[in-house]
Amino acid sequence: MVKLALIGHGRWGKNIENTLARFDDVSLVIVARGGEVPEDVDAAIVATPAASHSAVALPLVKKGIATFIEKPLATSVADAKALLVAAERSRALVHVGHVHLHNPAFLKVLELIPRLGELRSIVCEGLNDRPRSDTSVLWDWLPHDLSMMLALFPEKKVRVRAVGSSMEESDFFGTAFARYLFDNIPIFSFVSWESRISRRVLTFTGTEGTLIFDDRAEKKLALFEAGVVSYPAYDKEPPLAREMRVFVDAVGRKENDATSLKVGVRIVELIAAAEESAESKSREISC
Template sequence: MVRLALIGAGRWGRNYIRTIAGLPGLRLVRIASGNAGTLSLAPPGCIVEPDWRTVVAADDVDAVIVATPPATHAGIALAAIRAGKPVLVEKPLTLDLAEAEAVARAAEAAGVLVWVEHTQLFQPAWAVLKAALPSLGPLRAIRGEAGNHGPFRREPPVLWDWGAHDVAMALDLMGRPPRSCSARTEERRDMDGGEGALVALTLTFADGIEARIRCGNLMEHRVRRFAAHGERGILLLDDTAADKLTRHPPTNGFAWPAGPGEPLAVEPELPLTRAVRLFAAAVAAGGTGDHALGVAVVRTLAACQ
């Protein structure tokens, strides 16, 4: 039995509560939250208290999940590492490169598992896409588009909130950092509750491959698609489609493919379920985490500002 503590019980934190409840071999024993309504969401026997430091240090906690605003991630993660507790941190790892590097150094020195929950990397379709990638021949380009109309908030910035997903996917697919990167704001508006923006990013890799990503919270409707363009075809991951992953013929100018494409078989597991399940398995096995990608995402986004 892996005993988990959750720091933060906002919208995404509540998703963690539901997810943990549905997985065998896991028990949510403590939640750090200042919201009085959290008690009604907690499973029987789970202790809810406002001080996250007390929760992280508790002897009955095997591992910590951090679902708080990104500006708070570094302090909580470092405290968990000092306590010898494996930690799963919501994306992005931090909003500051020096903080991300400090977390990585501390984790390596202590031999403590640190994972970053880049949701799209835990899509079952993502593993299938990576396995099928060689069938396309040499990779020529990457395209990503992600967004919605809202939510609008003051923090984190839209670049970090929305861009972290597709940057993580591009870096994971390429297996190396970009040679250069840039970001251009296509539109920005002050909205009720916070900032609205559409941002276009370009990551250029040493072999000339470009990842072009468009993201933000001023789109008309929800969009979440990612295309790997190879010499012999395209693999399209579309999280809003019935068929999550499809294969298509090449397009001129690396345009988005039209038509239904050839569907590839994908398991139906939810990304957050997969992330928590794999994290708990790594904790139980005493594994170490690959936090390098989380740091690389922060480094790339910082360079794009």
């Protein structure tokens, strides 16, 4: 039996709780933010507001406690790197919650990409009407886009330009557009908290076809080749259940693989660069 402490019980924290309730090998204790984590837990899950992730997680990581941190890992590069240093010193497992890396539909995308030929562009759209008070929309939506892009292009040099507009009575961007260049492959991300519709769509366009990943659709994948559309099949297991299973199993095996943490740090660097660009008249930034 793996004993977990869940810190943060908002909308996503409750999703995690409900998911783990189906695991026969997990016992869960809910801890209020600022509360004491029981000493007998095997691991902790941090699902507090994004701007608090580092402050909540760092003491746990320093103690060597295996820790799952919901995306984004942190909201500054300095905080993200501090978590990496702490994990390297304590040898604690740190898993960052980039749920689409466990989404069966996206895993199928990785299989299908070669059929598109040379990639010409990727367009990402993330829209809803659930604004946050602690960060800009970039920190909410871009972790999804960038985690998937890094799965496709892990070693590419990156440049970014971005523009954003603040929401009423807020200093944070509520709508933003970022254009990343992974080497010379353009990735366009449009994200907003000011939409009456909820939308999560990625469109991959290549010289031989187009693939659409619509995470809100019943058929999440549509492949267009030579004027013919098909709907590739994929496993229907919920992504969060897969992600939690990966973390629980890693805790049970006492692993300390730093891959997820290093990806999380890289994503923070890329988002911070986009935010810097948006705040400096769309100046191009290499990152």
